[in-house]
Amino acid sequence: MTYRTTLDLLFKMHKFVPNYKCDFQKNLISIIGGLGAGTSFLMADILGLYKIPQLTYGSFPPEESDSKQVSTFYRMVPNELHQYIGIISLLKHFGWTWVGLFAPDDAKGEYFINILEPMLSQNGICSAFTQRVPQLVHYDDLGKISDIALNMYVPFTDNKTTTFIIYGESLMIIWLRAIIFLRDPANEEDISFRKVWILTAQIDFILMGFHKTWGLQLFHGAISFTIHSQNLLNFTEFLQSIKHSQSQGDGFFKDFWEQAFDCFLPNPNVPMNANDICTGEERLQSLPGPLFEMCMTGHSYSIYKAVNVVAHALHDFYSSRSRQRTMGGSQILELWDLQPWQLHPIFHSISFNNAAGETVSFTDNREMRGGFDIMNMVTFPNKSFIRMKIGWVNPNALDGKEFIIHEDMIVWHNGFNQVIPISVCNDYCCPGNQKKKKEGEKFCCYDCVPCPEGKISNRNDMENCFRCPEDQYPNQNKNGCIPKIISFLSYEEPLGISLASVALTFSLITILVLGMFIQQKNTPIVKANNWDLTCTLLVSLLLCFLSSLLFLGKPGKVTCLLRQPTFGIVFSVAISCVLAKTITVVVAFMATKPGSSMRKWVGKRLTSVIVLPCSLTQAGICTVWLMTSPPFSNPDMHSVTNEILLQCNEGSTTLFYCVLGYMGFLAIASFIVAFKARKLPDSFNEAKFITFSMLLFCSVWLTFVPTYLSTKGKSMVVVEIFSILSSSAGLLGCIFAPKCYIIVLRPELNSREQLIRRKK
Numbered sequence: 001m002t003y004r005t006t007l008d009l010l011f012k013m014h015k016f017v018p019n020y021k022c023d024f025q026k027n028l029i030s031i032i033g034g035l036g037a038g039t040s041f042l043m044a045d046i047l048g049l050y051k052i053p054q055l056t057y058g059s060f061p062p063e064e065s066d067s068k069q070v071s072t073f074y075r076m077v078p079n080e081l082h083q084y085i086g087i088i089s090l091l092k093h094f095g096w097t098w099v100g101l102f103a104p105d106d107a108k109g110e111y112f113i114n115i116l117e118p119m120l121s122q123n124g125i126c127s128a129f130t131q132r133v134p135q136l137v138h139y140d141d142l143g144k145i146s147d148i149a150l151n152m153y154v155p156f157t158d159n160k161t162t163t164f165i166i167y168g169e170s171l172m173i174i175w176l177r178a179i180i181f182l183r184d185p186a187n188e189e190d191i192s193f194r195k196v197w198i199l200t201a202q203i204d205f206i207l208m209g210f211h212k213t214w215g216l217q218l219f220h221g222a223i224s225f226t227i228h229s230q231n232l233l234n235f236t237e238f239l240q241s242i243k244h245s246q247s248q249g250d251g252f253f254k255d256f257w258e259q260a261f262d263c264f265l266p267n268p269n270v271p272m273n274a275n276d277i278c279t280g281e282e283r284l285q286s287l288p289g290p291l292f293e294m295c296m297t298g299h300s301y302s303i304y305k306a307v308n309v310v311a312h313a314l315h316d317f318y319s320s321r322s323r324q325r326t327m328g329g330s331q332i333l334e335l336w337d338l339q340p341w342q343l344h345p346i347f348h349s350i351s352f353n354n355a356a357g358e359t360v361s362f363t364d365n366r367e368m369r370g371g372f373d374i375m376n377m378v379t380f381p382n383k384s385f386i387r388m389k390i391g392w393v394n395p396n397a398l399d400g401k402e403f404i405i406h407e408d409m410i411v412w413h414n415g416f417n418q419v420i421p422i423s424v425c426n427d428y429c430c431p432g433n434q435k436k437k438k439e440g441e442k443f444c445c446y447d448c449v450p451c452p453e454g455k456i457s458n459r460n461d462m463e464n465c466f467r468c469p470e471d472q473y474p475n476q477n478k479n480g481c482i483p484k485i486i487s488f489l490s491y492e493e494p495l496g497i498s499l500a501s502v503a504l505t506f507s508l509i510t511i512l513v514l515g516m517f518i519q520q521k522n523t524p525i526v527k528a529n530n531w532d533l534t535c536t537l538l539v540s541l542l543l544c545f546l547s548s549l550l551f552l553g554k555p556g557k558v559t560c561l562l563r564q565p566t567f568g569i570v571f572s573v574a575i576s577c578v579l580a581k582t583i584t585v586v587v588a589f590m591a592t593k594p595g596s597s598m599r600k601w602v603g604k605r606l607t608s609v610i611v612l613p614c615s616l617t618q619a620g621i622c623t624v625w626l627m628t629s630p631p632f633s634n635p636d637m638h639s640v641t642n643e644i645l646l647q648c649n650e651g652s653t654t655l656f657y658c659v660l661g662y663m664g665f666l667a668i669a670s671f672i673v674a675f676k677a678r679k680l681p682d683s684f685n686e687a688k689f690i691t692f693s694m695l696l697f698c699s700v701w702l703t704f705v706p707t708y709l710s711t712k713g714k715s716m717v718v719v720e721i722f723s724i725l726s727s728s729a730g731l732l733g734c735i736f737a738p739k740c741y742i743i744v745l746r747p748e749l750n751s752r753e754q755l756i757r758r759k760k
Contacts, residue, residue, distance in 0.1 A: 002042040010050065028052060029314075029340045032306045035202075035299065036060070036169055037108055044070045051341035055309060057302035059083065059201040059227060060108065074347060074366045076302040076309075077227045078395075083201055083372050084116055086225055086393030087165060088123050089403040090198065090374070095461075096423040097125045097444045099163040099198075100155055104172065105132035112167045112200075126425065126444035128161040133168065133175050156180060156193070162423035163196045170204040173219070180218060194415030196423065197222035201298060201372060216385055221413040222377040227298030228370050228392065230356035235296055239284050257282070260291050288384035295387075298373065305368065308354050313346040314338075371395060378411045428460040431479035435463055451478040454641070470637040471644060484637070488554050488646040489717045496552050499721050506729055507545040513736050514538040520743050530584055533607050537577035537735070543570040544728040548721045560631045560648035565622035567724060568659035572618035573611070574731060575666040575697075580610040581735075582673040582690050618662055625655040636713070645713035664701060670694045693734030700727040 007018055010028055030053040034040050037060035047054050048070045059077045091099065101116065103109030113130055120127060155161070156179075166172055180193075197219050244257050244265055258264055263278040284292050296304075317338065351361040361369055371394030375387040391405035412418055429435050429448035434457055436447045451457055451465035456474045468474055472481035490496050517534055520526050526534070547570055550563035584606055629652035636645035650656040671694035704723040711719055742749045 002039055003046060006043050006046040010046070010052075027338065027340065029338060029343065030055060030310050032057065032303060032310075034058065040073075041070075044073050048072050051339075051344070053310075053340060053343050053347060055306040057227075057299055057306060072344065074309075074362065076306045076368045077201070077298075078370045078372065079363075079365070079367050080201075081115075082393055082395050083225050084119060085395075086372055086374070086403060087116070087198060087200075088119055088125070089393070090223065090405065091120075091125050091163070092123060093403075093405055093407075094420060094423075096163045096196075096421075098128050098161055098423050098425040099125065099165055100128050100158070100161045101130045101165050101167070102133055102172070102176065103130070103167045104169075105134050109133075109167060116165070116167075121443075124444070126442040128158060128425070129155050131155050133172065156195075160423075160425060162194070162421045163198060165198045165200075166203060167200045169202045172203055173199075173216075177216070177218065193218070194413045194421070196413070196421050197224075199224035201225050201227050204297070204299070216377075216383065217379050217381075219377055220379040221411055221416075223390075223410070224375045224377060224387070225372045225393070226375050226387075227302055228373050228394075229296050229298045229301035230358060231296055232304065232355055236294055239294055242284055244278055244280060244282065260287055288382065293387075302368070305354060305360050308352070308360060309347065309350060310343075312350060312352050313343045316346050316350070317342065369396060371397075374405060376410050429457075429462065430460065431456075431458050431462075432477045433457060433462075434465045435461060456481060473642045482642070484642055484644045486635075486646060487640070487643040487713055489552055489714045490554065491552055495714070495718065499718070499725070500549060500552055502725055503545050503548045503721075506725065506732065507542055510538055510542040510545060510732060513732070513740060514542070516740065516743060523743070525739055525742055525749075530581065530607060533577055533580055533584070533611070536611065537574060537581070537731075540570050540574035540577060541728055541732050544574060544724060548724045551717050551721050551724075555633045555646050555648045557633055560633045561626070563648065564631055564650065564656060564659065565626060568622055568663065569615070569619050571663055571724075571727075572666060573615045574728075575663060575670060576611045576614035577607075578690055578694070578731065578735070579614065579666055579670040579673065580607045582670055582677060583610060586673065586677045614666060618659065621655065621658055621662060625652055625659070628652060629655065639712045643713065647713060647716070660701070660705070664698070667694055667697050667701070671698060689734050689738060693731050696730035696734065697727045700730065 009031075011018055031043065031047055032055045034043065034056065035058040037058065040054070040056045040058065040060070044054055051072055053072050053074060054070075055074045055076055057076045059080050091097070099120070101113060103112045109132060117127055117130070166176065168175075199222060201224075203224065244253075254265055257278065261278060261282045263282070264270075264272055264276050265278050285294055347362065347366075351359060354360055359369070363369055371392055373389055374391035374393065376390045377385055377387055379385040388409060388411075390407075390409045391403070393403055395402055407420065412421060425442070425445040427448075429446070433448040433450055436449045437443060438445050438447060451474075454474065455465035455467055456478045457465045458479055465478070468481035472483050474480075475482050489499075491500060514535065517526055517531075517538065521531060544567075547563070547567045550559055550566060553559065587606060631648050631651045634647060634649035636647055639645055671691065674688075674690035674694055700723050704719060707719050708716060708723075
């Protein structure tokens with residue numbers, strides 16, 4: 001029928017002879033139409049042979065026209081791919097990830113499914129179902145529609161699928177409305193049957209015949225993509241002025257008028273009831289929207305632009321080909337004989353502003369530049385409706401404005417109570433949880449599992465939980481981060497105050513002992529214990545107590561650099577003094593034997609040979625440590641969940657343990673020598689006291705190493721301070737307490753007779 005009608009248009013005047021024009025017939029220079037892709041391409045098969053421009057105003061898949069390679073085919077609408085991108089953007093904007101697809105059961109529907117479904121998957125959206133709507137029967141065939149309705153009604157009952165995407169042409173709405181109405185007429189007013197309908201540009205809301213009684217309340221709140229349009233000046237007034245008397249020569253007008261107003265136009269040759277005859281007072285503005293829309297629709301605007309394109313092309317052609325000549329004193333315009341193919345170069349380069357102020361031009365693919373409007377359908381009880389513009393899709397817009405949607409303007413289906421609908425396979429995963437795929441189901445269907453320890457999620461439906469920044473930690477619900485507390489052993493807290501007080505107390509005691517020994521410098525008990533060595537030991541013990549204060553307070557560059565080397569050196573001096581004391585006792589007893597060669601070592605010479613090398617060796621180790629890999633301040637973000645541990649990094653762990661190991665070596669050497677000399681006969685023999693002090697010292701530091709390694713932060717600092725204070729206090733108490741006892745409480749024992757007395 002399309003082929004024959006097209007040939008009639010080209011060659012039929014009084015008789016039809018293909019490829020011949022009989023009698024007088026004007027040239028056909030262009031065709032505007034048709035709406036559907038099938039009709040348009042069938043027409044193009046004929047029109048393309050004669051190079052006649054064809055301007056279509058319907059939106060259909062671009063690949064179909066590209067595959068035809070028809071150079072005479074122009075589309076007055078944008079590329080339909082922009083519409084698909086707009087649908088994806090709309091779904092993502094509202095978070096609809098579980099949608100149903102309806103498409104006609106033909107090549108166009110198959111193309112739509114094949115293009116859209118991969119785009120959905122790439123954007124994290126799943127199709128709950130894909131329903132092909134048969135196009136084999138006419139919409140007036142109620143019996144066949146009822147049979148199809150029984151088979152197709154199931155997808156509509158899926159409560160999880162709130163959003164339906166409808167692709168097709170105008171009859172698709174009639175089909176869907178018929179399927180739902182015939183299956184369950186109560187759904188017209190049933191608010192539980194609430195859906196969001198997303199309609200493509202080819203679909204119009206039309207009702208014909210018995211469908212007029214059904215209404216369109218079911219589609220209240222629908223969102224439709226329409227070809228961009230603009231209101232034109234005086235267009236509404238033009239529609240209001242149309243009367244049925246203008247139907248002469250228009251074969252479609254009579255059918256439309258009679259069907260829209262339920263009356264018959266007067267016909268002298270056909271007898272009819274006077275009540276059925278149209279009165280002539282009918283006006284288009286009285287018709288509800290489904291029968292006739294008074295506004296400029298996308299298709300109407302495309303036709304308007306097509307007429308403008310042809311008119312401007314003719315004007316440009318005649319302007320460039322006209323010539324003037326004078327005849328009888330007047331100027332006339334002689335026109336060249338126009339052939340349709342001569343318009344194509346003009347169409348390719350045409351560009352003008354229409355009455356709405358918009359630029360009209362084609363792309364290189366012979367598509368009209370522009371985009372799509374997004375409309376919201378609002379129905380009324382009288383079966384009329386209006387469409388409100390709520391956004392647009394325009395690929396030529398500035399960055400960030402290619403897709404615009406004003407969700408506050410949208411009127412949703414009454415069943416949603418103006419709350420934005422949700423269309424997902426399952427409930428959202430709340431913050432604090434992450435998605436876990438369900439085996440055997442689409443990726444949009446998932447379970448929700450709590451975030452693993454140490455991670456959070458702060459938005460709905462997060463694929464994976466993530467860790468907080470280093471200076472924060474997860475809250476109890478794992479949906480937010482809390483700043484970590486900066487932790488270090490300060491002077492202000494009770495534990496810091498206690499340790500500082502103990503260190504200062506022992507320092508004061510050491511000073512008192514030193515003062516006492518200075519006062520009793522010339523007494524036998526002080527002389528017998530080597531005055532210089534005793535003073536050196538007391539001063540080093542004083543520095544040991546004070547060195548513990550370096551471990552208190554906020555770790556800084558200087559304190560971290562000094563604390564461990566200072567502690568190591570002063571302790572080495574103290575233990576060296578203890579070792580020298582012990583060896584001095586042994587040498588002194590050996591020197592009392594007749595002819596002993598050890599007499600030359602008794603005195604300051606021996607102590608200097610022991611204390612200085614032992615102390616300088618430790619100082620050398622610390623110097624190498626400070627020069628190669630010195631300690632530094634290093635906040636520990638990870639050891640404790642809710643704290644940032646401000647602590648000193650030892651730099652070279654090997655050299656740190658070398659310092660401790662050397663101290664241990666000196667302590668063990670002192671212990672062994674003192675243990676051997678513990679039974680030497682003398683009232684003031686220190687060996688037994690040194691033995692006990694070294695035993696205490698070694699016990700403390702042997703316990704220190706595993707405890708130090710197993711603690712972190714403040715606890716680690718407390719362990720080291722406690723070890724320094726306890727070991728220093730052990731040396732002070734074990735070595736000097738007996739002497740202080742004699743000096744203060746038993747002064748009678750502090751005599752030369754007691755010094756030379758021997759045990760029996």
